[in-house]
Amino acid sequence: MGDRSTREVHSEYSLLTSCSFPLTVRRGQSKAEEEESLMDCHWHPEAEWFFVMEGELLFQVDTECFRVAAGEAVFLDGGEVHAAYSISGTACAYCSIVFNPSMLTCSIPDLIEQTIVSPLQQRKRTFPRHVKGIHPWEQQIVHFIRLIMEADESKNTCYEAAIKGYLFLMLPILAADGCSVNRSQPQPAEQDKMLRLKQVIQHMQLHYTRTIRSAELAELVRMSEGQFCRFFKSMTRKTPIEYLNAYRVMRAAELLRGSSRKISDIAADVGFDHNSYFVRVFRKATGYSPTQFRKAAIGTSGE
Template sequence: MKKHQGYESQDSNGKFVTKDLKEKIQHGDKQFRMSVYKTYVPSFSNLVLYSHWNEELEFLIIEEGSAQFYIGQEKIKISSGDVLIIPPNMLHSASRVDQGEIVFYAVLVHYNFLSSFENDIIQSKYVSSLFLQQRQYPSVIPKDKDSQMGLFSVLKEIIHVYWNKPAGYELKIKAMLFDILFRLEVCAKDIDTGMGRARGSHHSLLAIKLLAFIQENYSKRISLNDMANQVNMNPSYFCRFVKKQFDLTPLELLNQHRLLEAVNLLETSDKKVVEISNLTGFSNVNRFTETFKKAYGYTPTHYRNNILDCSCKYLGGTC
């Protein structure tokens, strides 16, 4: 996966997230607390977006392809033309649902960017309540429903203005963001049926705790009970919790993180496959190879020797 305009590449070693999975990158600066990013996911990358959370309100639009997003306890499939709204402080991630390249843009907005010194009705009724999650909008605005709202086109204009920075662009961006909130306020209730709202702050915190434990201990032998104990659940309920939160079994969740670590080592080191297998917590190299091939369609050796050679395709070169 390649990301532009300052957004981090796929993280597999904690470089861009803290132990509790909060994103480390500051979006914008103290004078202008918003930012825009473009993400390109090549066809051979299974993971679209790693699990993390950030303080900002996030608007995301899909330009090409489709992906399965997990926001809190919600599982949402979005495709080209759809608009996704991710509340502040909500754990979220994404995976692919079919083959092909995926391109999406993210607009992240900090509370301080929209807030004012005066606690007027705009501040209290709309801005503060939105960031405190007391005011919620649908998690996704599908392309066919957006025809009456026009959010996709406004977000595209924000992206254009942000990157081109004409005179007074700061005013334009702030005005367009308030325009988005106005459109949501006017139209969201009419198109809310069946669209869902991001929910599950408590479960999101438990998921963050679990993922932090996996991130710290993936190289060790971890049992089902070990993971369940981290969130004070019995194993049976824990399995249902993980399935609902991530659409994976606990073992699949653990192996997903181990595979991300393995891919990172394959890409950035000359360590042998058997050594990488040991470093990422797999019981033996055969198990590692089997799990890797099931997830990526290639053995670790083939991935290193052949697939990585084609990464130049999405870095601007040719294979």
């Protein structure tokens, strides 16, 4: 499928696909003719390495925004709200490695778990946010990220063992002086903002199949409707209805891929009252009509 649909439907809201190997590698790209969202604000309980393979993009973690260029990586602790945006006129390609740090623990707790893995899980000794590949230890991390990507792409026999090994090889870096940070105690004001945002987004995800108005969302976080809309736009770069519709489109795309049901039924199931409005919103988000998207998805799955 084309770049645009790959970009817009990419999502990490769902849990990891496998409990037996709790790690997922996803790739995305954008031609970026204009600035737009590559991944809407979201979070997940797992940790993540986000790596830019080509170009440059704008990355957001909680309330912080910064540029990430090719060859650079971002580390996310579980539960952190994050998003990615294209930069006008700059094409990019990126990869996310989402994993549960518990996969690095063992049945019999040892010194490694006590001194490195547990502090990583607790955010007391975690990886720096932005790894630019300048220092030798940063270059090591980028090297291991590339090896994980290669192993995942090859899917050779026991490739999972190789990936897990590369994650383990990153751990000694945390033990070196100046190569780790403590993010276990966030600023109260920032934490309050993120809790409010999460509360609203969770409400959208639970009730997206019905009509949701801004006033309802504002009441959840005890704000006036105007104050809430300004707050939400400042945090997500979208209005509440734009964000909600993007989530509905994502859910519709999943249904289009996995069923042969009528387009109008799918539109109604994800919260759109009018099929024509659904088609217009879906086309704007993905570059395809729902019918074209379904055909392209079927063609891709059959390759």
